[in-house]
Amino acid sequence: MLTVIKNLLGYIRPYKLLTSLFFFTLLLDLAFVSLAPLSFKFIIDKAIEPRDIDTFFLILQVLVISGLICLSSGIVSDYVLAKLNARVQTDLRRKLFVQMQHLNISFFQKARSGDLVSYFSIDLPAIEGAMTSILTTGIQSLSVVVISTVVLFYLQWSMAIFILVGATVIFAGPYLLGRRAQKINAMYKEQLTSMTSDIQENLKAQKVIKGFNLQTAMIDKFNVRLKSLFISSYSKNVMNAQLERIPMISLLLINFTIIGFGSYLALKGHITVGSLVAFFTMYTSMGNSVFNLTFTIPAFTEALVSMERIGQLLNQPREETGGSESAQLKQRHLGIQVDNVTFGYHAKQPVLKQINMNIPACTTVAFVGSSGSGKSTMVQLLLGFYEPDKGHIRINGSSLRALDRSLYRGQISVVFQDNFLFQGTLLENIRISKSDASLDKVIEASKKAEIHDYICTLPDGYETQVLDEGGNFSGGQRQRLAIARAILRDPPILLLDEATSALDPISEASINQTFEKLSHDRTVIIVTHRLASITGADHIFVFDQGELVDSGNHLQLLEKDGFYKKLWDKQSGLAISHSGQEASIDNKRLSRLPFFRGVNLDVLKEISNLFTTETFAAKQTVIHEGEPGEKFYLIVRGKVEVTKWTPHADKQISLAVLEDGDHFGEIALLENVPRTATVTAMTPCVFLTLQRKVLYYILSKYPEINALVRQTLQERRK
Structure with missing residues (x-):
């Protein structure tokens, strides 16, 4: 009392x-x-x-x-x-x-x-x-x-x-x-x-x-x-x-x-x-x-x-504000050095292990790797969201810990995979990155992000109200608005964390050209799983299971025949139309699937023509656990999450995240068994699918590959 x-x-x-x-x-x-x-x-x-x-x-x-x-x-x-x-x-x-x-x-x-x-x-x-x-x-x-x-x-x-x-x-x-x-x-x-x-x-x-x-x-x-x-x-x-x-x-x-x-x-x-x-x-x-x-x-x-x-x-501890140094942040060109950084969200469970990298000012670099490899965590450390457990991150030679954190973030624009729109008008949402920007500057940034023409079709234009976190706009439109917001700030450092994942191929190609133009006088860091979009990067850092396993430009990494080459091979040989509605796979890429390995390329060419294209919107369910399985899926573009229902926990648990070039559902090619997991699109997805009855037709036509394919699929099931 x-x-x-x-x-x-x-x-x-x-x-x-x-x-x-x-x-x-x-x-x-x-x-x-x-x-x-x-x-x-x-x-x-x-x-x-x-x-x-x-x-x-x-x-x-x-x-x-x-x-x-x-x-x-x-x-x-x-x-x-x-x-x-x-x-x-x-x-x-x-x-x-x-x-x-x-x-x-x-x-x-x-x-x-x-x-x-x-x-x-x-x-x-x-x-x-x-x-x-x-x-x-x-x-x-x-x-x-x-x-x-x-x-x-x-x-x-x-x-x-x-x-x-x-x-x-x-x-x-x-x-x-x-x-x-x-x-x-x-x-x-x-x-x-x-x-x-x-x-x-x-x-x-x-x-x-x-x-x-x-x-x-x-x-x-x-x-x-x-x-x-x-x-x-x-x-x-x-x-x-x-x-x-x-x-x-x-x-x-x-x-x-x-x-x-x-x-x-x-x-x-x-x-x-x-x-x-x-x-x-x-x-x-x-x-x-x-x-x-x-x-x-x-x-x-x-x-x-x-x-x-x-x-x-x-009484909760506040975020570190950094030091008082600000002289380095007044420069237009900012380089980043990562010295022996180790970090984990939980004690004794490092997500990043002894990372060393140098990102010179005014260069474009890319972080690539499979899902969960640590590339997005590295971005969060660069943003100062977390402090490294060991090592240092330096900006033009000064430790990030010593820099004024607020001023430092003022020199950065970031586009995340999932971008948030605030309640208010479109103008206010774009201008939030630079509150004193004129309407002309906002329009210029919107044009570069290719969202201006759409905004002009709206009855209220830039004064259109954003409802329910942007629920009255599509994922691609929200992403372009976020890109316009980032462009408007005109920062020395631009971070793009899967920034184009929600866009169709035509828009992605156009936005990537915009990013390429913006990269001439600033440091650009791109996080992506889509390797075709970063072949022109000055330097590519390859992450795997929290470690930096390789680095170099695109050609250098292909010549090394390492982990990057495996990622590239997984995604190469897949093509998608400009509309994003039609996809195809060549016979060489098909031969790298385990159950088609060793099959004659001419036969594989015929099989490749039997694949059909299916598209799914973000958050749409691709397959449900327990339903009959009848087709195989190959991800041409997008990202999906594999989950399984656990009755004792009364919830869905995540098993894996699959991206471009990954596949699932091959057991359905062997026999009619219920799906053992649920697959949900995390981003707009394009799949190549092959039905079991179509494969059976091929196997009956070419008896010599029947035993090989069935044996491989049986081994995959085990």
């Missing part, structure tokens, strides 16, 4: 004038409320019994004037408290929001967005309610109790002692239940926060839910959550009822005691009738105040839990 009061005083301390005005007006209000019952003594003893009409009217005049002053003070205190509460809430919201902006990126990767929203939607309202309750009902009731106690001792000390003993009994119950009530409230808020997160997650995952036909599973999961919340809510309501019921019972017992004892004293002539009426009236006022005071106890308990939760967030 003291912790809550201490925190509330801390919240209102910056507003000394407003706080002083509130307590002054509240004091006038309380003085009248507390002392008004005492007027019965004077009216009865000084006016009614002596039949003194002048004194009667004089007392009434004093009461009316005092009442008007009290009423005016009460109205003023209401307005002042409303403003004080609003300012405190604004301060807390600002403090929480500012803290969130400066937290490490790792914090957001661990926390659910619903949990963070609950600080604003659940905890701050709890503090606001407690502040209103304590500064009105709490202070008023406590003041009435204190003043009434003094007056009661003045009227009859023996009965006042009974009341003090009774007050102790009234608060003993809530005090003893306090810790348990706090624990129950904490559990309730945790369950409520989890439910909020579940709903928020469900709303964002509707395509996946409908694609996997998970509606029933989601309802069952939500019902389980509701059962937990019901138990927690029930316990909280019972506890709050107990916190109110125990004082009420104690108050009734004290009432009966005081009525009997007070009447006895009046019968014996120890007190006057006026004193008895005043005592009962004063005690009734005091009893009501004590009872009202007990109503603030649940508010105290709830506020304490919320204050502890908010305190935990505010």
